[in-house]
Amino acid sequence: MEQREIFPITDLDAEYFANLININVIGTFNCLKEEMRVIKDGGSIVNVGSVASNYASAGVAAYVSAKHALTGLTKVAAFEGAPRGIRVNALCPSV
Numbered sequence: 001m002e003q004r005e006i007f008p009i010t011d012l013d014a015e016y017f018a019n020l021i022n023i024n025v026i027g028t029f030n031c032l033k034e035e036m037r038v039i040k041d042g043g044s045i046v047n048v049g050s051v052a053s054n055y056a057s058a059g060v061a062a063y064v065s066a067k068h069a070l071t072g073l074t075k076v077a078a079f080e081g082a083p084r085g086i087r088v089n090a091l092c093p094s095v
Helices: 014-038 061-084
Strands: 043-048 086-091
Touching: 014 043, 014 061, 043 061, 061 086
Parallel strands: 043 086
Antiparallel strands: none
């Protein structure tokens, strides 16, 4: 199980926030960009979200923000891939 640190927004370090965005959003973006480029005739891409992709709770602003952004990125990729038969979904497991 992933360990997340709990910080109220007022105590959240910008570097910690940026690191979670880089890992979850920029990393996924870079993968999607290349996957969408090489898939020619249909296919499926599955991104990994979490329960935090759809819900929020106190103390995890960085993680929730990153996972919400991942969901949005997945939806955009799904719209862009649909005309080429590329399905893009996010798996959002819970504990």
